[in-house]
Amino acid sequence: MVALLKLVVIGGGILTVIYIALSIYSRRVRRGKLEAEWLVAGRPGDEDAFVEAGLKEYDGSLRRKLILGVYVMPVAVIGTIVYLTNFN
């Protein structure tokens, strides 16, 4: 069981790094898009307020939660491989 623990700890660590990096990247891309949107919309009001409101909406969105797939996918893949290798 030590080997399984090692896999979970090291694998979980790597996935957490990927999750954090992806979250930051995705938020920055969204920020860039909102800034562009603000320009296209003819600069309505304050830019920062516009971007912040958009990011707040993004934080509650499904798109944001899809990044959790970083954890879900490997677990599903490992489960499938365990089944295919040993019980199929």
Add this chain to the structure above:
Amino acid sequence: MVYLKWVFWAVLWTIVLTFLHYTLPQHDIARITDTYEKRVDFGENSIFWANSGSGNAAAPTNRDVFFIQAFETNGKPIIYRNEDTGWGWPPYFKFDTSNLQAEASDLISKKSAATAQWVSITHYGWRNEFLSIFPNAISVKPVAGPDVRIVPWFNIILLTVLAALVWGIWARWRKFRVRREKRKVDHYTEGWG
């Protein structure tokens, strides 16, 4: 400096391709002639043997290992080891070594057999006589005959996804670098140049 760059990329590609060739599954069409168990004392080649920790003691200096002897369609012998990979690397998560050995023994077909029983042996790893290393068998499946062709769907899909992933990250990295260079140039026009 140009040569240094070439050498760097050549070495990198060699490492990546060697790693993939060792790790990814391959299918051999073969005829199993014997299965046995023999004690192996690990030495310099210990990295090419499983270190699974699937319930047994971790990292002993020697232990008994299952082997599967077979002959390929070209008549050349090929020997597989049959070891658990457990939760370790490579990620085959194989725990059914004993079951596989039973299946392999059941499919034995000698040269003298009236109708040969051919099997597809999925494995990873290399056979190297100088290092005494053997590919690790993952599964055996009976097939119709020696001419059966197995399409490596898993490898096709995995390599495609891997290439897409590397390309995606590389493209974004390049965009990031180009933008940073541009921002330097556009400094005096406050990014509106």
